[in-house]
Amino acid sequence: MSQQNLALAQDKSYQDRCIQAQINLHEQHKNIAPNDFRAFCECTEKQLRSTLSPSQFNEILGKGQKPAWLKSAQAAAAKACFKPEPKIEA
Numbered sequence: 001m002s003q004q005n006l007a008l009a010q011d012k013s014y015q016d017r018c019i020q021a022q023i024n025l026h027e028q029h030k031n032i033a034p035n036d037f038r039a040f041c042e043c044t045e046k047q048l049r050s051t052l053s054p055s056q057f058n059e060i061l062g063k064g065q066k067p068a069w070l071k072s073a074q075a076a077a078a079k080a081c082f083k084p085e086p087k088i089e090a
Contacts, residue, residue, distance in 0.1 A: 014061060015038070018037070018040075019034050019037045019038065022040065022041065040078075040081055043080070043081035044077045047076070047077035048074070056073075
């Protein structure tokens with residue numbers, strides 16, 4: 001497999017995991033589809049790739065226990081990807 005194809009496979013793997021995690025977090029909402037989270041997960045991955053080294057990003061994709069720094073890195077990436085709701089003033 002070429003480096004580019006390997007990178008695309010890893011991207012898909014991260015996005016699939018992210019989407020599944022979001023579905024699990026929002027399971028109480030019945031009308032949510034996996035595609036509802038695709039843009040958010042793509043953005044989160046892009047943020048992580050811009051802040052982590054390639055070896056750190058590959059640690060995320062590995063099986064087993066996740067590194068201690070992962071939670072804060074994912075939280076920062078997710079925060080950058082949230083679209084704020086417009087504020088209504090009366």
